[in-house]
Amino acid sequence: MSTKSVLFKIKRQATPTSKPYWEEFELAHHPGMNVISSLMEIAANPVTRDGKQTTPITYDSNCLEEVCGSCAMLVNGRARMACSALIDNLEQPVKLEPFSKFPVIRDLAVDRSVIFENLKAVKAWVPIDGTYDLGPGPRLTQQEQEAAYPLSRCISCCCCMEVCPQFDEDTGFVGAATIAQVRLFNTHPTGQALKRDRLAALMGDGGIQECGYAQNCVEICPKDIPLTKSISEVGGAVMKQAIGDLFRR
Amino acid sequence: MAAPKIIVIGGGLAGLSAVIKIAEMGGNVDLFSIVPVKRSHSVCAQGGINAAKNLKGEGDSTWQHFDDTVYGGDFLANQPPVKDMCEAAPGIIDLLDRMGVPFNRTPEGLLDFRRFGGTLYNRTAFAGATTGQQLLYALDEQVRRYESEGKVKKYEHWEFLSAVLDGNRVCRGICAIDLRSMEVRTFPADAIIIATGGNGAIFGKSTNSVVCTGSAQSALYQQGCYYANGEFIQVHPTCIPGEDKLRLMSESARGEGGRVWVPKTAGDKRDPKSIPEKDRWYFLEEWYPKYGNLVPRDIATRAIFKVVFEHNLGIDGKPMVYLDLTHIDRKILDRKLEGILEIYEKFVGDDPRDTPMKIFPGMHYTMGGLWIDFKQATNIPGIFAAGECEYQYHGANRLGANSLVSCIFGGSIAGPNAVKYARGLQALSDGNGCFEAEKKKQEESNALLINNQGNENPFKLWRELGELMTKDCTVIRYNKNLQQTDAKLVEMLERFRKVNLSDRTQWANTSVVFTRQLYNMLQLSRVIAQGARMRDESRGAHYKPDFPDRDDKNWLKTTKAYFAPDADEPKFEFEPVDISLIPPRPRKYDAAK
Numbered sequence: 001m002s003t004k005s006v007l008f009k010i011k012r013q014a015t016p017t018s019k020p021y022w023e024e025f026e027l028a029h030h031p032g033m034n035v036i037s038s039l040m041e042i043a044a045n046p047v048t049r050d051g052k053q054t055t056p057i058t059y060d061s062n063c064l065e066e067v068c069g070s071c072a073m074l075v076n077g078r079a080r081m082a083c084s085a086l087i088d089n090l091e092q093p094v095k096l097e098p099f100s101k102f103p104v105i106r107d108l109a110v111d112r113s114v115i116f117e118n119l120k121a122v123k124a125w126v127p128i129d130g131t132y133d134l135g136p137g138p139r140l141t142q143q144e145q146e147a148a149y150p151l152s153r154c155i156s157c158c159c160c161m162e163v164c165p166q167f168d169e170d171t172g173f174v175g176a177a178t179i180a181q182v183r184l185f186n187t188h189p190t191g192q193a194l195k196r197d198r199l200a201a202l203m204g205d206g207g208i209q210e211c212g213y214a215q216n217c218v219e220i221c222p223k224d225i226p227l228t229k230s231i232s233e234v235g236g237a238v239m240k241q242a243i244g245d246l247f248r249r
Numbered sequence: 250m251a252a253p254k255i256i257v258i259g260g261g262l263a264g265l266s267a268v269i270k271i272a273e274m275g276g277n278v279d280l281f282s283i284v285p286v287k288r289s290h291s292v293c294a295q296g297g298i299n300a301a302k303n304l305k306g307e308g309d310s311t312w313q314h315f316d317d318t319v320y321g322g323d324f325l326a327n328q329p330p331v332k333d334m335c336e337a338a339p340g341i342i343d344l345l346d347r348m349g350v351p352f353n354r355t356p357e358g359l360l361d362f363r364r365f366g367g368t369l370y371n372r373t374a375f376a377g378a379t380t381g382q383q384l385l386y387a388l389d390e391q392v393r394r395y396e397s398e399g400k401v402k403k404y405e406h407w408e409f410l411s412a413v414l415d416g417n418r419v420c421r422g423i424c425a426i427d428l429r430s431m432e433v434r435t436f437p438a439d440a441i442i443i444a445t446g447g448n449g450a451i452f453g454k455s456t457n458s459v460v461c462t463g464s465a466q467s468a469l470y471q472q473g474c475y476y477a478n479g480e481f482i483q484v485h486p487t488c489i490p491g492e493d494k495l496r497l498m499s500e501s502a503r504g505e506g507g508r509v510w511v512p513k514t515a516g517d518k519r520d521p522k523s524i525p526e527k528d529r530w531y532f533l534e535e536w537y538p539k540y541g542n543l544v545p546r547d548i549a550t551r552a553i554f555k556v557v558f559e560h561n562l563g564i565d566g567k568p569m570v571y572l573d574l575t576h577i578d579r580k581i582l583d584r585k586l587e588g589i590l591e592i593y594e595k596f597v598g599d600d601p602r603d604t605p606m607k608i609f610p611g612m613h614y615t616m617g618g619l620w621i622d623f624k625q626a627t628n629i630p631g632i633f634a635a636g637e638c639e640y641q642y643h644g645a646n647r648l649g650a651n652s653l654v655s656c657i658f659g660g661s662i663a664g665p666n667a668v669k670y671a672r673g674l675q676a677l678s679d680g681n682g683c684f685e686a687e688k689k690k691q692e693e694s695n696a697l698l699i700n701n702q703g704n705e706n707p708f709k710l711w712r713e714l715g716e717l718m719t720k721d722c723t724v725i726r727y728n729k730n731l732q733q734t735d736a737k738l739v740e741m742l743e744r745f746r747k748v749n750l751s752d753r754t755q756w757a758n759t760s761v762v763f764t765r766q767l768y769n770m771l772q773l774s775r776v777i778a779q780g781a782r783m784r785d786e787s788r789g790a791h792y793k794p795d796f797p798d799r800d801d802k803n804w805l806k807t808t809k810a811y812f813a814p815d816a817d818e819p820k821f822e823f824e825p826v827d828i829s830l831i832p833p834r835p836r837k838y839d840a841a842k
Contacts, residue, residue: 040493044706046751056751058757058758058759062460063288063459064458064491065494065496065592066595067592068288068292069288083493106756116393123394128391131344131661133340133343136346140351145352148351152386185349191349
């Protein structure tokens with residue numbers, strides 16, 4: 001078993017504007033290894049399969065327990081978190097690529113700051129008066145908590161955006177993750193105060209209307225967030241508000 | 250007068266808590282973080298946050314919380330700030346509740362609380378088993394709101410390198426590196442707050458995130474900040490061993506009724522579920538009848554070590570014991586623990602609802618950190634600290650679910666104190682030379698690394714460091730080994746001079762950054778090893794079989810290390826602990842306090 005090895009094909013790119021190329025690596029197999037532990041091993045010994053000295057691979061990572069959202073990449077063509085990609089469950093060669101719809105920084109690291117800008121645009125927060133002591137928050141039933149919690153587990157990994165056929169520079173589509181956050185904050189008793197602003201932010205170009213119901217998002221989400229349900233609920237609310245606005249003019 | 254400019258370094262709970270307070274006071278904040286702040290290590294906290302809300306009719310009080318914390322920390326914490334924290338905790342929970350944290354609820358719609366280690370009260374509020382994530386998101390959202398109002402400017406993908414000190418050794422700003430362009434720049438500020446978390450990377454594999462290297466704390470220690478109680482390292486009893494890290498299996502698993510056991514016979518090959526009760530040894534419940542599986546972490550860890558290494562009863566002869574949830578209703582498990590069960594399922598492949606988990610202790614937390622006073626100020630004027638990177642709240646051992654509260658509380662003290670300090674600060678009199686000088690120094694040290702010719706691979710050196718520190722500076726400590734450890738650290742620092750980077754490029758070069766962190770880890774490791782060597786007693790997480798008892802006469806003291814640049818090594822001072830509120834008494838968990 002100790003002689004078993006694992007093959008990697010990794011797409012590399014030195015700078016945001018330079019040309020991508022592929023490198024192959026061969027590592028000894030050990031039980032429990034995952035994509036990140038493999039990348040760590042390559043860093044300790046950056047030699048390609050054909051014996052060429054190279055540089056360690058640049059990638060984003062932090063918690064390694066699939067809760068920080070850092071290490072999203074394409075593993076064998078599938079958008080997922082690299083830390084929970086166990087080698088024993090993957091076909092070989094294990095092919096690693098950066099996300100295709102986000103600007104490459106270097107190698108497997110991409111710029112996903114767009115999601116944080118989107119969260120800003122939809123005011124994804126509860127507008128509290130201040131941090132001084134104002135007593136407890138609103139009471140919530142267990143059912144309300146159980147509906148909010150899954151939405152609140154979104155790790156902003158952007159997998160749902162990477163796999164969305166509508167998400168690209170042309171549409172400027174905001175993406176499923178942000179829409180689910182609108183649903184989360186619009187259902188919170190205090191968060192509701194900004195409901196109209198949030199729905200308004202989802203109208204027009206790049207808004208919720210860009211969704212083509214391909215349902216790739218909900219299928220890929222590593223946290224099983226009810227994304228399509230959120231899109232249809234928020235979509236309905238946006239429609240209702242748009243029609244209302246029409247009559248209020 | 251212009252609004253005070255404060256730099257906060259680190260965007261976990263402590264940093265964000267400080268940022269919110271400063272913005273609310275009208276200050277301007279530059280927030281620096283290696284990762285987008287929403288991806289900070291606070292997301293890894295699982296089980297919950299302590300506050301004596303007494304919503305279960307148990308007669309809990311903030312004084313009880315205070316007493317549990319001081320007792321759990323084996324009386325090494327200065328008591329007044331701990332008392333303040335415990336008194337603030339219920340208000341902090343309310344604030345988080347108002348911010349929209351989806352805390353679990355009781356049927357009446359109130360916050361639910363569960364039990365955690367080191368207490369007999371249900372005092373821990375929780376959001377499933379991803380409480381840290383939920384808390385961090387709530388603060389992240391509020392900071393994003395301030396960001397959109399222009400009160401906060403984020404520098405994400407920037408790493409702190411050093412403080413800029415003027416001729417009077419007053420902090421005037423920071424020097425940082427853009428992790429993409431590799432540009433080194435200085436940023437002026439009236440005060441800075443360090444909130445850079447733990448130092449797990451020193452131990453190679455730990456429950457910490459990749460960014461938790463302790464590098465910033467170490468850099469400041471080398472610039473003249475005191476580093477306190479470095480030898481107090483918490484090893485969490487229940488982790489999942491992994492190739493890249495040790496994944497935490499939260500104490501909340503035991504808080505919800507999880508039981509730790511091993512088969513009574515060594516080499517029992519049966520499927521754990523088929524092993525009858527009479528053949529199982531619930532050693533924590535037997536040894537600690539009052540607290541059972543919820544003894545503090547240092548106690549549980551040592552018990553597991555004893556069972557595995559002295560009784561030789563580890564599962565399959567390996568260093569592992571069972572953590573069993575299979576007797577608990579699946580629906581309850583899903584509602585209260587889903588996040589951690591999912592981690593076990595994804596990374597191990599077994600469903601802990603059906604099969605007992607195999608776990609073992611792993612490095613988790615540093616009680617020690619930058620020395621601060623009761624205003625969260627370090628000894629260098631203008632440098633404040635909050636969160637795991639400072640030493641104030643947990644003494645010799647931290648209780649579970651106290652870290653989140655100490656982060657948020659510490660940040661909420663540091664922020665306003667930094668603003669107050671900034672408002673009274675005299676303008677820099679001797680020109681801006683200190684900024685240029687610091688920038689040049691840091692650029693030169695990067696150039697040196699990039700151009701260095703040698704044969705030492707920094708990533709391999711790091712692995713050696715982790716193995717060394719885990720072996721001799723965690724659960725069981727012997728003076729002879731600690732002495733050898735320090736000698737090896739000196740040797741490794743020497744080898745570091747021959748470090749050779751395999752990446753010499755000038756764009757998003759992770760090797761340069763990592764190698765800088767490694768140097769700082771090596772320097773801080775000496776503080777840990779030497780501090781442990783000196784403290785000839787056992788207290789909380791610091792355990793020496795040759796000195797098995799707590800020695801209040803000689804060692805009821807805070808260890809304060811400072812860097813002696815000429816000798817290139819730590820020197821030590823000791824400071825009495827403020828025990829003005831609760832007189833020290835023996836710490837025993839086999840009976841109620």
